[in-house]
Amino acid sequence: MRNFNLKTASRVAPAVVLLGLLAACGKKEAAQQAGPPPATPVAVYKVQGEDVVSADTYPATVVPLNEVQLLAEVTGYLTDIYIQDGQRVTKGQKLYAIDRTRYAAAADQAKAQLQVTRTNYVRIAKDAERYKRLAEQDAIALQQVDVSRADVANAQSQIAASQAALRSVELDLRHSVIVAPLTGTIGIAQVKLGALVTQGQTLINTVSAENPIAVDVNVGEQDIARFTKLQQAKGVRKDSVFTLQVPGGQTYKLPGKIVTIDRAVDPQTGTLRVRVQFPNPTRQLKAGMNTSLRVLNQDTGNQLVIPARAVTEQMGEFYVYVVGDSSKVSQRKVLTGTKVKDKIVVRQGLKAGDTIVSDGIQNLHEGSVIQVGDPTKPAAAQGAAATGK
Numbered sequence: 281m282r283n284f285n286l287k288t289a290s291r292v293a294p295a296v297v298l299l300g301l302l303a304a305c306g307k308k309e310a311a312q313q314a315g316p317p318p319a320t321p322v323a324v325y326k327v328q329g330e331d332v333v334s335a336d337t338y339p340a341t342v343v344p345l346n347e348v349q350l351l352a353e354v355t356g357y358l359t360d361i362y363i364q365d366g367q368r369v370t371k372g373q374k375l376y377a378i379d380r381t382r383y384a385a386a387a388d389q390a391k392a393q394l395q396v397t398r399t400n401y402v403r404i405a406k407d408a409e410r411y412k413r414l415a416e417q418d419a420i421a422l423q424q425v426d427v428s429r430a431d432v433a434n435a436q437s438q439i440a441a442s443q444a445a446l447r448s449v450e451l452d453l454r455h456s457v458i459v460a461p462l463t464g465t466i467g468i469a470q471v472k473l474g475a476l477v478t479q480g481q482t483l484i485n486t487v488s489a490e491n492p493i494a495v496d497v498n499v500g501e502q503d504i505a506r507f508t509k510l511q512q513a514k515g516v517r518k519d520s521v522f523t524l525q526v527p528g529g530q531t532y533k534l535p536g537k538i539v540t541i542d543r544a545v546d547p548q549t550g551t552l553r554v555r556v557q558f559p560n561p562t563r564q565l566k567a568g569m570n571t572s573l574r575v576l577n578q579d580t581g582n583q584l585v586i587p588a589r590a591v592t593e594q595m596g597e598f599y600v601y602v603v604g605d606s607s608k609v610s611q612r613k614v615l616t617g618t619k620v621k622d623k624i625v626v627r628q629g630l631k632a633g634d635t636i637v638s639d640g641i642q643n644l645h646e647g648s649v650i651q652v653g654d655p656t657k658p659a660a661a662q663g664a665a666a667t668g669k
């Protein structure tokens with residue numbers, strides 16, 4: 281039995297080897313008949329520079345540069361309204377009046393009291409002068425002279441107190457008429473005619489200056505140095521860097537400039553507030569309006585741009601396929617910038633004159649052979665035409 285197995289094995293082994301050789305030759309011949317892998321149809325794009333106007337956008341809120349709340353400075357009933365809500369007012373213009381009756385009476389009383397103290401002073405001063413002459417003749421005790429001098433000083437103090445009281449009530453009388461603290465636009469009144477207002481508590485209205493006006497934006501910590509540089513730059517038209525988009529998508533025609541950068545970063549949000557001033561002659565911008573601030577960035581000017589569809593992303597990095605010799609492509613890492621319509625700025629990784637694949641990149645890998653079609657047609661359509669489908 282053992283001899284039979286050895287002989288059988290010796291006959292089978294050469295046969296197996298022969299079959300393997302035949303199979304390998306068959307595969308090689310099939311591969312030779314099939315030829316090289318077909319070229320992938322694509323569209324290409326020649327990298328070139330273009331003039332780009334590129335900006336970063338920040339949500340912004342319109343704020344007045346100067347705004348004053350009109351609080352009642354005396355207590356009483358609102359007796360007069362001299363303006364209409366929303367009206368333009370000038371500094372010093374009369375706006376509202378609070379019942380002046382008791383304040384006018386208090387002022388009259390204070391004036392009368394002042395006159396009494398002055399008359400009393402004249403009498404005491406004359407007495408003191410007589411006591412002084414009598415004392416020089418040893419006709420009166422010196423103690424009486426000292427008392428008269430003290431009376432004169434006391435009368436002078438009473439005059440000073442009466443004058444202060446008069447100034448206080450006259451101030452209340454003036455405050456019973458509310459005037460515009462600045463030139464601007466007044467809002468909608470918070471109280472009606474005849475309402476009781478309380479000193480230091482009742483908000484009557486608000487006046488804000490509207491030309492110029494400003495917008496506030498919150499920028500991240502990474503942008504602080506950039507905005508500081510824009511504020512401090514010399515010889516640069518900083519007002520051309522900032523433009524505004526108002527609700528409805530319209531671009532505000534007048535440019536702005538930085539007027540204030542806040543002193544500290546908000547620890548809750550990690551942002552810094554920046555205030556940009558805009559002219560507002562037609563009062564189109566209203567306080568509280570939500571807008572978008574566009575700030576020109578480093579991609580403005582002549583930049584290398586490529587179709588955005590030519591870029592692929594892998595693990596947070598961006599790549600393009602560059603066409604090389606023998607119609608083979610190689611994958612190259614690029615640093616991208618701002619997207620402008622259907623194109624994107626390339627800051628690093630390419631140079632003018634490079635040819636890249638713009639359509640059909642989903643079918644490529646490193647070293648793929650390409651067939652360049654009509655750049656004006658999608659690669660998929662070119663592939664279908666090439667295969668007759």
